[in-house]
Amino acid sequence: MLDAALKEQLRAYLERVREPFEIVASLDDSATAAEMKSLLEDIASMCDKISLRLDGSDQRKPSFSLQRLGSQQSLRFAGLPLGHEFTSLVLALLWTGGHPPKVEQDVIEQIQGLDGDFSFEVYMSLSCHNCPDVVQALSLMAVLNPKVKTVVIEGGAFQAEVEAREIMAVPSVYLNGQVFGSGRMTVEEIIAKLDTGAASRDAAKLSAKVPYDMLIVGGGPAGAAAAVYAARKGIRTGVAAERFGGQVNDTLAIENFISVTATDGPKFAAALEAHVKAYDVDIMNLQRAEKLIPASEPGGLIEIQLANGGSLKARSVIVSTGARWRNVNVPGEAEYKNKGVAYCPHCDGPLFKGKRVAVIGGGNSGVEAAIDLAGIVAHVSLFEFADQLRADAVLVNKLKSLPNVSIHTSAQTTELTGDGNKLDGLSYTDRVSGAAHHVELEGVFVQIGLVPNTEWLKGTLELSKFGEIIVDSHGRTSLPGVFAAGDVTTVPFKQIIIATGDGAKAALGAFDYLMRLPASS
Template sequence: MLDDTLKTQLGAYLERVQHPFEIIASLDDSENSRDMLSLLQTIQGLRSDKITLKVDGNDARKPSFSLQRVGANNSLRFAGLPLGHEFTSLVLALLWTGGHPPKVEQELIDQIKALDGDFNFEVYMSLSCHNCPDVVQALALMAVLNPKVKTVVIEGGAFQAEVNERQVMAVPMVFLNGQVFGSGRMLLEEVVAKLDSGAAARDAAKLSAQAPYDVLIVGGGPAGAAAGVYAARKGIRTGIVAERFGGQVNDTLAIENYVSVLETDGPKFAAALEAHVRAYDVNIMNLQRADKLIPAAEPNGLVEIQLANGGSLKSKTVILSTGARWRNVNVPGEEQYKNKGVAYCPHCDGPLFKGKRVAVIGGGNSGVEAAIDLAGVVAHVTLIEFDTKLRADAVLVNKLKSLPNVTIHTNAQTTEITGDGQKVNGLTFKDRASEASNHIELEGVFVQIGLVPNTEWLKGTLELSRHGEIVVDARGQTSLPGVFAAGDATTVPFKQIIIATGDGAKAALGAFDHLMRMPAVVTQAVAAPAEAAMA
């Protein structure tokens, strides 16, 4: 199961195990069970003095295995093989079960341990999902820390009947005590906050008590990260408040055009951005959504950012880098069947549609890449493009047209996504040339039609373009003095990571120049300590 290099690396990690624990496997005669047994035997053999392997488990899900610390009452189980993107989750679960401390703030650990109630989590993931590990690792750690939290991690591909029965059509999908708890990427702090009703109020009070910043950056994507680095290097008090550090980059699978980085993926790139920012005195306030911008009441006064949790932050200057999100097709059925056949991430959710029929809406690079990727998994792909021709790069178009299980409709307008009340069962589109209506029977629809800026909360506050983008000048200055903007949320053309980072640096320099010209210039400040991140 593991090559020699991976075994050596895993063995080095397992040296950190401090307390003995048992791996208890529930197996049958399937090939998956044989593979699981081989993997578990390898793990046990690498640290036989601390890890005991038992194969007499009787769990209903086979193959599966639990991790049980000797003398403890924790409950953590993996159903199916946690390989692919989830191999790191397995390694961390082994270390945490063996007593190795997680890289999490003690305050958050105490909050998890204090949770009271019966929390039975089931999380469905796929091995190709790059958003799933955050959720899997959060729920695994909670199960290790608090015996009242029980977590089962289920690989959807290995339990297809169960996935179909529970109508899991997007991952990660989390059930709590048998009811849907959430879907999509969630960090540990988010999960805990949903369970701890007083967390939001405590966070709001803590944020509101902070001293004003010299530069406050709203948004933690490439533009926000670059702005944070450039501002902090000027020695001024810098903060970043972000709904999700890394932004849309977290949902990008392959990055091959960032100069000097030959190839990487979105989550790795986002982690590198955060690590770079944390190397400086920047206070990162993650999982916080900006709700309102209040301009300075007087020249050279403080700008206020009000947050969704009721807290507020003030700063001499503000850089808006809120980025963009996937655009909805906005037809009947899209909202009703979201996560019930309507999906936006082919890499994450594609394996759930193995052997089924799907459609991709969008003929740009994203849409064509999605169709090519899905064609290797599903039975058939229908691509719907509004324009008279596909807009993707020629090499991608040629690859798509070479695939035998792909049908392409150009000059076609999606008019409805249909379903049976529970899940998607088809798509209707209009031929724009003949006005004829056509209906396709299928089980999934992947929407890939571009981006919309995250600027709704700014309407009526500063100048926006007709597309909702923040209007900026060559220095990143908006229509409000002291308020700058950068990245995909602005009118700057060509929404690319490398352009966003340059914009962020430019906006930070513009903000610093603005500060220097204010009557009271602050040249030295002590930034609030950065928060630690979970490994």
């Protein structure tokens, strides 16, 4: 099942297992079950603390559970956790075997303190790069708290369940049979949804913090670079981020960050966070800024009010809140989001295997999405508002060579239609002839660019007509002591490498501002 190199790597990991546990498999006569049996036999043969039983009676077959001896742990994998999920399997094996997780102690205590009956089902696909975070979070919770039960379900192996529940985006999480959430979630986010008192306790802790010399709002490439440069100056530095790594987490392939030949978004985001944590930086994750209050006097403290009711103060602030996918803003988009309307072809594309889908957007991201999807689905229709595709010529030529792709330019999307439960088509107007058309579809992938995350700053900072923060060559904004960097600003070319340089520049600009403040400030 596993090649020799992977076996040796896994064997080395399993040496860290401290406590005995058993794997209990529930198998059938399928080819997937045969592969699962082979994989589990390999695993059991590599560690004398792991035993394998093949007499499981779970209704989901093929599946297997990990059960630490003497515990009430309930963690099950239905289908093969390979691809992006192989790491999730390895971690589940190690945690079940007593290897300590690399999670903050207060998070562990929060998980162990959850009281109630929490039965989770998480549907994932093996090509989804957003799924492992959710799978690993729920697996860890099942290992640490016997009141949490988790089943990880590979959608391709249980297509009937996926269709019955009308799951059209992964990861999709159910709690006690009801929809709990969809998309990437960290363990902290999941705990916050379960522990309703966590937000107020967190707000009080944040408000009690000593003011920072430099506070970075946003934890993407720009924010991470700013934090490293600030910390290296020896000043008190904090990062308040809604999601560390930002939009990079949703990027599959990164091949143009100089000195890094190739990586993917989640790995790059993890590397950013690890680099920042190597310095004395106070990282406050899952914090969404809601208001910026300027200093009342030159050199005074700037306040950032947070969504949970807490607030942070600093002598200088760098805003690096980035951007998000732009919506089409037509009837049906919000109603059918995750019910046929999707934004990540890499994550959700496999769910539309053999079906008809559309891509809205003719730039690089749209054309790349169409090319990617063409290898999975029955047919791709690409819709571009302009009179020609805006993507690089090499991508356009590749797209035009594919037999199951149709291209519609000068096409204005007017509505995404459905039956009330899921999407069934797209309506558009030909901008040349004025004719209205409707295309029957099972999925629509929106790829029309980015919108800056600056709604919370309107009326406070000077913004461009596109909502971007206007900055000068030092990253300065229209407010003294407030700087900005990355995709949220007017700096052209929204690229990771540009954002990191921008973050470093803003940190140096902010430090220069701090040095020139009167000594009494």
